[in-house]
Amino acid sequence: MQMNGSAWLGNMISRFRWTRRFVLLAMAGTLAVSSVAAAEVGELRIARQFGVGYLPLAVMKGQGLFEKHAKRLGLGPVKLIWSDFTGGSNMNDALLSGDLDIATGGVPPFITLWSRSNGSVKIVTAMSEMPLLLNTIDPKVRSIKDFAEGQKIALPAVRTSNQAVLLAMAADKLGPDEASRLGKLTVSMSHPDAAIALLNGQIAAHFAAPPFQYQELRDARVHTVLNSKDVMGPFTFTIAWSTVKFRQENPKTYEAFVAAISEAVQLINSDKSLAAEIYLREARSKESPQELAKQLADPDVVFTTTPQSLKRYADYMRGLGLIKVQPESWQDLSFENLHGLSGS
Secondary structure: OOOOHHHHHHHHHHHHHHHHHHHHHHHHHHHHHHHHHHHOOOEEEEEEOOOHHHHHHHHHHHOOHHHHHHHHOOOOOOEEEEEEOOOHHHHHHHHHOOOOOEEEEOHHHHHHHHHHOOOOEEEEEEEEEOOOEEEEOOOOOOOHHHOOOOOOEEEOOOOOOHHHHHHHHHHHOOOOOHHHHHHOOEEEOOHHHHHHHHHOOOOOEEEOOOOHHHHHHOOOOOEEEEEOHHHHOOOEEEEEEEEHHHHHHOHHHHHHHHHHHHHHHHHHHHOHHHHHHHHHHHHOOOOOHHHHHHHHOOOOOEEOOOOOOHHHHHHHHHHHOOOOOOOOOHHHHEOHHHOOOOOO
């Protein structure tokens, strides 16, 4: 049937309007998706430190687990940027200044920042529990009370590291002034540097962490003065923390990181030999795979996302005057994804 001019024009106008509406709807959908994607970061900046306590991070990186979960959650490409730190102070400054998204380390540096920031940072996940050893090369030092003036005790960070708080706890049992006396002997030093300095006789002792503490003990001159198990029992050694603001603005990125660490912990616990290989490759360590696998098989070395002894740490740090704000429970220190776990 042949259309007259008026009908043809009306039909073309109708088609144009429908096509225009379809294009506008498609553009609106595209803009909505782009808006959601733009709300999440295009790169995730993660801090890491030295030692086996950070094995979940090495496994996450080596196995591409974050990328796997980011894709599952519909995120676009997110670049991981890794920064190495020797202690918590600089890391906390970077986190607060916006130069870092996720910090990792011991519980005391985190609690210090939690108090200082009025709770604007919280724990994302726990990673490990393991004993820490205070090793010395001085045959005269058989107990922490034997350390004399001028002897240096290396640890990751003065006052605020796991080792610094544990040393103060142990010293408190010896007398009211011992914590202060021993605290004056401590110096901040990375574990790799401290291990070398100890064996070269440049420091008197090193409050170390795996694998460095075991590497030191292979030298016949080195012996252990203090085991953290005798001070505190089982406790969370390493955790990851971030700002409340980062989680609110990047919920999927946060979820992908949590899922990646959880899967990394599962892999470690199911195949310690593979985990050891991944760690040695990622850390570029010359440790033997067999020796590291043996360390990972120690029943006192535990990889878990459940935090332990957070409240005890906080209470003691409040008593030392290291923090001004004290949490009412361990959940106050962590994000909601951890609240259902049997933590302490």
